[in-house]
């Protein structure tokens with residue numbers, strides 16, 4: 370079954386621990402932390418302190434999505450704070466291979482994210498160095514954006530490219546009850562959802578809707 374990773378970006382920052390408990394009850398598997406630096410993307414969000422503060426509140430898998438420049442300078446801090454995986458933006462990495470190795474060296478799963486305009490060929494020679502590839506289905510920086518349909522053939526091509534490698538394909542941006550079955554059928558194994566989880570009155574029901582086998586479109 371596809372894993373659901375609610376994005377804290379759309380949670381209530383004044384009561385994060387309560388929102389984490391809710392998604393845990395709702396059957397979410399991972400918790401997605403969107404880290405933005407105001408340089409790589411035009412927005413500022415959270416740092417390792419938030420990861421650390423929530424670490425003793427839940428057993429959920431902590432999935433840290435870095436949308437920052439010079440991510441190599443922050444890997445250790447996020448690993449120490451309790452990240453289970455750290456995903457860097459390929460476009461922010463001059464030495465992507467080294468950064469992926471550094472991440473694994475810290476005992477953390479290594480992920481790489483691709484912006485909508487970035488081709489899969491960028492990761493062709495690091496496929497054995499990653500545990501997760503994140504296909505951005507919106508331009509990074511903000512929650513609540515519309516899903517970019519070109520992500521679907523990209524996910525299909527990535528699934529083919531990965532072959533038998535045990536690498537998760539994560540999709541992030543504009544995932545809701547309509548787009549979730551489409552990306553799952555294309556080969557995605559982890560779906561990030563912010564608005565479609567925390568923007569709904571019933572968070573538990575919202576997570577169930579994202580896991581449904583039924584195609585709504």
Ligand SMILES: O=C(CO)[C@H](O)[C@H](O)COP(=O)(O)O
Nearest residue numbers: 509510512513542543563564
């Ligand atoms: O990485 C992100 C934005 O850069 C977020 O994870 C993503 O936008 C989730 O929000 P939503 O589900 O509302 O689209």
Ligand SMILES: [Co+2]
Nearest residue numbers: 403434541561
């Ligand atoms: Co994200």
